[in-house]
Amino acid sequence: MCGIVGYIGKKDAENTLIEGLKRLEYRGYDSSGIALVQNKKMFSEKAIGKIINLEEKLSGKKFSGNVGICHTRWATHGKPTKENAHPHFSCDGDIAVVHNGIIENYQTLRDDLKKKGHKFLSETDSEVLPHLIEDFYKGDLREAVLKALKCVQGTYGIAVVSSKNPDEMIAARKGSPLVLGVGNGENFVASDVAAILGYTNQVVYLNDGEIARVASDDFQITDMDNQQIKCEINKIEWSLEESQKGGHEHFMLKEILEQPKVVVDSTRGRLLPDEGSVKLGGLEEVEEDLRKIEKIIIVACGTARYAGLVGEYMLEEYAEIPTEVEFASEFRYRKPIVDERTAIIAISQSGETADTLAAIREAKRKGALTLGIVNVVGSTIARETDAGVYNHAGPEIAVASTKAFTSQLTVLALITILLGRQRNMSLDTGKKIIEELEALPEKIEIILKNKVDIKKLSEKYSKYSDFMYLGRKYCFPLAEEGALKLKEISYIHSEGFPAGEMKHGSIALIDEDFPVVCVAPKDSVYEKNISNVEEIRARKGKIIILTTQGNKEAEKVADDIIYIPDALEMLTPILAVVPLQLFAYYVSSFRGLDVDKPRNLAKSVTVE
Numbered sequence: 010m011c012g013i014v015g016y017i018g019k020k021d022a023e024n025t026l027i028e029g030l031k032r033l034e035y036r037g038y039d040s041s042g043i044a045l046v047q048n049k050k051m052f053s054e055k056a057i058g059k060i061i062n063l064e065e066k067l068s069g070k071k072f073s074g075n076v077g078i079c080h081t082r083w084a085t086h087g088k089p090t091k092e093n094a095h096p097h098f099s100c101d102g103d104i105a106v107v108h109n110g111i112i113e114n115y116q117t118l119r120d121d122l123k124k125k126g127h128k129f130l131s132e133t134d135s136e137v138l139p140h141l142i143e144d145f146y147k148g149d150l151r152e153a154v155l156k157a158l159k160c161v162q163g164t165y166g167i168a169v170v171s172s173k174n175p176d177e178m179i180a181a182r183k184g185s186p187l188v189l190g191v192g193n194g195e196n197f198v199a200s201d202v203a204a205i206l207g208y209t210n211q212v213v214y215l216n217d218g219e220i221a222r223v224a225s226d227d228f229q230i231t232d233m234d235n236q237q238i239k240c241e242i243n244k245i246e247w248s249l250e251e252s253q254k255g256g257h258e259h260f261m262l263k264e265i266l267e268q269p270k271v272v273v274d275s276t277r278g279r280l281l282p283d284e285g286s287v288k289l290g291g292l293e294e295v296e297e298d299l300r301k302i303e304k305i306i307i308v309a310c311g312t313a314r315y316a317g318l319v320g321e322y323m324l325e326e327y328a329e330i331p332t333e334v335e336f337a338s339e340f341r342y343r344k345p346i347v348d349e350r351t352a353i354i355a356i357s358q359s360g361e362t363a364d365t366l367a368a369i370r371e372a373k374r375k376g377a378l379t380l381g382i383v384n385v386v387g388s389t390i391a392r393e394t395d396a397g398v399y400n401h402a403g404p405e406i407a408v409a410s411t412k413a414f415t416s417q418l419t420v421l422a423l424i425t426i427l428l429g430r431q432r433n434m435s436l437d438t439g440k441k442i443i444e445e446l447e448a449l450p451e452k453i454e455i456i457l458k459n460k461v462d463i464k465k466l467s468e469k470y471s472k473y474s475d476f477m478y479l480g481r482k483y484c485f486p487l488a489e490e491g492a493l494k495l496k497e498i499s500y501i502h503s504e505g506f507p508a509g510e511m512k513h514g515s516i517a518l519i520d521e522d523f524p525v526v527c528v529a530p531k532d533s534v535y536e537k538n539i540s541n542v543e544e545i546r547a548r549k550g551k552i553i554i555l556t557t558q559g560n561k562e563a564e565k566v567a568d569d570i571i572y573i574p575d576a577l578e579m580l581t582p583i584l585a586v587v588p589l590q591l592f593a594y595y596v597s598s599f600r601g602l603d604v605d606k607p608r609n610l611a612k613s614v615t616v617e
């Protein structure tokens with residue numbers, strides 16, 4: 010959440026910073042700001058709302074600079090006002106700081122600094138940083154930042170510039186992601202590689218507790234004890250084009266349409282059809298440990314957790330390993346029973362979700378083997394887990410997760426095959442799952458070809474203000490995911506739960522104004538689902554059934570039908586989620602909402 014970009018080089022920093030910031034807008038967008046240094050002077054501008062507002066304010070302004078920092082904010086402490094927007098400044102205005110994360114002891118620090126005469130202009134926790142740095146500043150900016158950070162409790166990813174030190178930019182990280190982009194005669198700092206991909210694909214990931222002094226031609230990284238860190242320059246494989254809209258109206262639609270390719274990319278080079286097994290390079294080192302595990306706990310948040318719930322069914326049915334799925338945000342507050350025979354699987358698109366990261370750290374402390382299913386290469390969860398599998402879904406920019414979910418399900422199927430084949434899964438079963446996985450991309454294409462029908466359906470239903478989503482077994486998590494997709498981008502109240510639960514209370518809500526989406530493919534629980542549909546019909550609820558192509562009998566009980574191709578039961582969610590995503594997308598569009606950047610949300614939740 011929130012985005013940081015910093016630049017130092019020979020170019021005019023403003024355009025580079027604003028372009029980079031726009032690519033981070035999906036991470037938070039309630040206010041933004043920029044600070045530029047030139048001729049030992051500091052210039053700045055801030056605006057409420059989207060980055061375009063900042064751009065408008067900057068147009069016609071006469072200042073420029075070869076070093077600068079900027080920020081797009083997702084409010085935690087303090088309302089989204091101009092005063093609360095970053096950068097924040099020291100009293101003399103010479104030091105500017107942009108900050109992601111939360112300074113937990115900010116109140117104490119603020120009170121102390123106020124006593125020393127510092128004047129605060131915002132309600133934010135972040136503003137203590139420039140004042141603290143100012144307090145320690147004696148000409149060496151890096152040293153002042155280091156001393157300031159030693160006083161701070163909480164999390165931070167920061168970039169700092171000073172008009173008194175115009176040839177450098179300082180960056181530091183603890184708990185909030187930060188990368189250095191290494192260019193030719195120019196260097197960058199960003200909270201997300203997407204911001205700098207247009208300029209360089211060479212990056213250094215800062216680790217927690219590291220601080221960097223960045224100049225245009227070089228950079229040095231040290232730890233908090235001033236020890237030099239030897240760092241590795243990584244090459245980013247994603248292209249700028251992949252992180253842009255490619256002619257589509259919204260990132261979300263582009264990402265939904267990419268899903269056939271995503272399934273191919275997530276399985277590429279990993280299937281061993283003749284052996285009915287898979288090869289997962291990221292798990293090879295721990296393959297022997299995996300043979301010994303007796304329990305799996307999946308930790309994740311939101312959509313990623315729903316993928317985990319599908320994974321629970323897969324792993325228990327096919328790998329025969331008891332599996333639980335935990336809200337990552339609750340994991341460390343319970344007393345989870347975890348030991349060295351437990352594997353924790355963290356599922357996270359961004360690899361930066363604070364709660365998921367905290368769950369992993371807690372599990373490690375207890376001796377569990379930690380594994381990641383992560384999309385963003387080099388992200389914190391990818392680096393902190395013992396081993397893992399990358400999704401290879403490419404950058405996901407729309408706030409509502411779509412293609413990451415299908416890739417998470419695909420990777421979970423691969424892990425199920427691997428663990429199953431280490432245990433009792435037969436060669437034939439392994440072969441069958443692989444064959445079915447290979448058939449998925451074409452089947453997703455079939456669903457996408459019929460998107461016009463889903464668009465029509467969405468228009469019909471876009472006026473309703475409540476929805477219920479139901480499903481059973483492998484498709485129960487899809488009911489939750491379908492409801493989440495709808496509510497987060499259309500702001501329609503929607504709830505999803507196992508179909509059998511409905512009659513234990515929620516059925517009281519049903520009337521002719523309360524449509525119900527029932528995810529009921531022709532699988533082992535189809536008849537049970539239809540019994541629940543009949544109960545809704547008896548209460549005059551509108552019914553949309555999502556079922557398997559050719560299942561004409563569903564037409565008798567539904568107001569509307571969405572068909573998907575037939576698939577192996579455990580893989581059906583990979584197909585069934587696609588119409589649910591399209592439905593939410595079109596409903597949001599018909600309501601005239603900002604699909605890619607829904608209110609109050611941010612792409613990557615790096616605070617607790």
Ligand code: F6R
Pocket residue numbers: 310311312313314356357358359360361362365408409410411493494497612613614
């Ligand atoms: C919903 C959505 C969120 C994320 C959740 C976890 O569309 O995107 O629910 O799934 O915040 O994020 P990651 O996967 O980055 O850990």
